[in-house]
Amino acid sequence: MNGLHTPSSSSALSLESLNLHDSATSRLQKAHYSPPWSDTSIIGIAGSSGSGKTSLAYAIIKELSLPWVVILSMDSFYKPLTPEQSAAAFRNEYDFDAPEAIDFDVLVDRLSDIKLGKKAEIPVYSFEKHARLKKTTTIYSPHVLILEGIFALHDQRVLDMLDMKIFAEADADLCLSRRLLRDVRERGRDIEGCIKQWFAYVKPNFHKFVEPQRNVADIIVPRGIENTVAIGMVSDRVHKTLDEKSAVHQAELRRLGQASEDAPLSDHVIMLEHNNQIRGINTKLIESTTDREDFVFYFDRLAVLLVEKATDCFRFQPITVQTPVPNESYNGLVAEGIVSAVVILRGGSILETGLKRVIPDCRTGRMLIQTNFRTGEPELHYYSLSPDIAQHTGVMLLDPQMSSGGAALMAVKVLLDHGVHEDRIVFVTCTAGNQGLRRLMSVFPEIKVIVSRMVDDLETRLLRRLTSTADALLDLSNATHRNAPPAPSHWTDHMHRRALLETWDRVHEAAGSSGSKYPKSLVGQLVSVEKEMLVEFPELVEGERGLGKEWMEYVLGAGLRFPWCITEKMGKWEVVASVGKLGARGWGPW
Template identity: 65%
Template structure:
């Protein structure tokens, strides 16, 4: 293993600001404002490439790294997913073990590079699924979104120069030929439904010659050569320390960027896209009961659900409607309004779930998605843990983003960025929250000036989250 006596270089520009001011543009309210750019922590994902002979232990080494890191934001992507679809003649050769899967031409590098660039940009990437039993690419895909670290493993992981440009660390896995052959036989019989005779035929016909021609030269571009694979604990420790350092740097710059954004936003007036509900006698009365620590749990839930329904109704004022006439069963005509398209909602867990009963009272058949973003107890940085969205959310006329409280705005920033990354137009997002502080609102509307925000109550900038604790009684 080389480079063992030197610290691993950190590529890229770790000092680059995650929040920068963009070009001036027209806002939806007619004013001209500079929009701040928000980069979530998974933007510019760190890509680790692991190449080596078939059976050299690339997958096992990748899994060992993930296991040692013990983090939910590390994803393994196999280059095997990017085998090209075969024409009928090539498919027949594949079933006769006569098709060369171990040549670079068998890999669709154009699609691979496109998906890696999407992930580098913080976008959602649809990864193809290849069936080795059918020797065909399946119709379904697997989505990858928001990894902080991506481990790309495969025999040609370090082959294409375009892929190398995107990598932060390059590893070559080394093992003797007999070990590689025995591992390949075990894997292909167990996982790919092949017979031993066909495996050996492929090994001597394609795998071994192509290793010497295409795979072995990749060691020249590797930062680390790892002999003995998963048994090499020193190499695994070096790699995990490098990844942990990259993650620590990203976390540090993300938190610093949020702080800078907060300072920049303090001097700006509240956006005209923010609507604070009129404090009528009814609302003030309900808020008094909701905030009274002596209110019973039943009263709290009853009045909060009523408040939530009014909040959702107010949020729907930001949705485009069109006139419609309905013929009733008795033969009368009723003229009213109907949303121009489908309206869906995304619940920002856990607090947003307290607004769901109110949502159902207004739109009982509303499609819903869920996002779980929690602050790291050690650093305070918001982290994306769970994500489920309607598959056609990018086509919806409006998307209501529901949260019970917004203080610093870090979770709301990340949630809106997730929706934008999934194709939802900014001006179709309506954030509805029971209470919010001015700093959080400033921060959110500075980055996303075209979203609409509906707030039940303006509160002090730093307020502990208490609504979900009382609503769910835990």
């Protein structure tokens, strides 16, 4: 029939194959997960030597009040010197202020890794030795990176990665005085050599190479840290960008959940056999009348069974050993390589007792992943992993319960970024939600999951029970943990506020709060949590002093530290001191 085309069976088959291929491709794309730091915002700050670039960077961090901001100095990327160049440097005759002194290839490579959310090893340069040291500094998972240096806006490859370009401007005499103070105090130089270098190299190169960078800057900041208007503008811009990224991350988590709803459960999800023992243990753990001592006993027993099951997923190699009977040997197995564990704080610590009973010498790392109370988004606050974790033949991730799977996704991604193979990761949990498991396995199909009990949606009662007993499992010998204190009568959201207190407490534990100084990487986290506390506890901040005693009794009874940001606002230092003598773990930075 003219004008009418009837498709052949082969063409129909090709069309069907194409549709199937598109569907498979769509599913593959849906199974991709990017953490919040995968597209790091990079701010470049250039300016003359001594113009206050570093001070401006710290002022921006203070204004942002965020825990995930890192400063990267271009001083780390000076090229290694030859013996002749090193000798000239000690005579103050080497030009450190020319673009040729910077290793831009290494800088671009490290910035590219950070921009993509990968781990980057930053070189360390010693001005006292005029040499690059063997050790490196690791940068991983910053949401914002501030690159500061005299040539931060010089190389086009760097400019292409910057989200904001800033030029710090200052009077030349002020720059010279600042440089003199810095080089004499921090870099062990003499004044005569500093002045010689200033007029021979620094000042001429400023007009030749540094000053032209003003033309590509988005913002020119005169007066440095005194220019609060410019600092506020930068802070507002960064906050807006991070809010947009947060919304995208939350949408991605929701999409992953929707995409995996109808997917079959992976064969890599291994449930403990529900025999009479397992059902009896679960009954004890869920029953509301179970006392704390029994809860701890049965939970530790369940943890042992979970870890024992996880060991079945690791590789073993044959070995022949001699038995006590003469001339008789036994052909057995021994673990191949190193098996380690990573605890997802805070709840994951309660699985460590079972872990140590099965593998007494197991290496253990830490991750502090907390859910943002307002957005529901998981946030990586702290991590400490074995330096050689990429060579371990098996890594267990310990978390007592998983609901949405957001924290689990982030934890697995951190391990992958540190070189751990996906098929070597075993996620161990007591209770898991169906949606969270499907979401996790759709993104990382090669990992194994060991679970005792699956639920359609994580029961609120069990979640509350595990939260309220976490301290008891961590330290049963502390009498204050035996009986959970009643929440103050005026609290409308007990669990929300307690979780906030525990976050504050855990960050201090990670920082090593027995000392008088905190690592710079954790100061921003403390400030961020404290600001949220001032919002969440308005009745204590706004002068209702009668509630102070009830508040302090609760914090002490829960075995937590006193957040000084609250107690200072209350003006109750005498009460805090007297309560502290009764056995509080400590408060403030002392």
